[in-house]
Amino acid sequence: MKNAEYDRLNKLINAYFYPYWEDDYGTEAEVVDQYIRTSWRDDVERSIEQINRYVSEHPVNLLASFDAEFVPMYIIGQNDAEARAWLLAVRDQLRAHIDLARLRPA
Secondary structure (H helix, E strand, O other): OOOHHHHHHHHHHHHHOOOOHHHHOOOHHHHHHHHHHOOEHHHHHHHHHHHHHHHHHOOOOHHHHHHHHHOOOOOOOOOHHHHHHHHHHHHHHHHHOHHHOEOOOO
């Protein structure tokens, strides 16, 4: 990853959507829920913020920029519209299930 501003998004994409994730999880939604369950709540919040920022900063060439930036092992879409829809769906799931995340100890 070239840009440390997206560290949480990078972790979600490259640590959880590894080449054989389908052997461990049945669906993309299960992968995202596992990310939430194993992350601190503030890190999930940062993931949501980073997705929002990345999508807004790349109104065109989103998929090409994403592939160059993150070098993902998982294909999030075949074009910008599909990539944007995938990222926003992940963001929405993070928001909906954020209560699964752990609270960082004080």
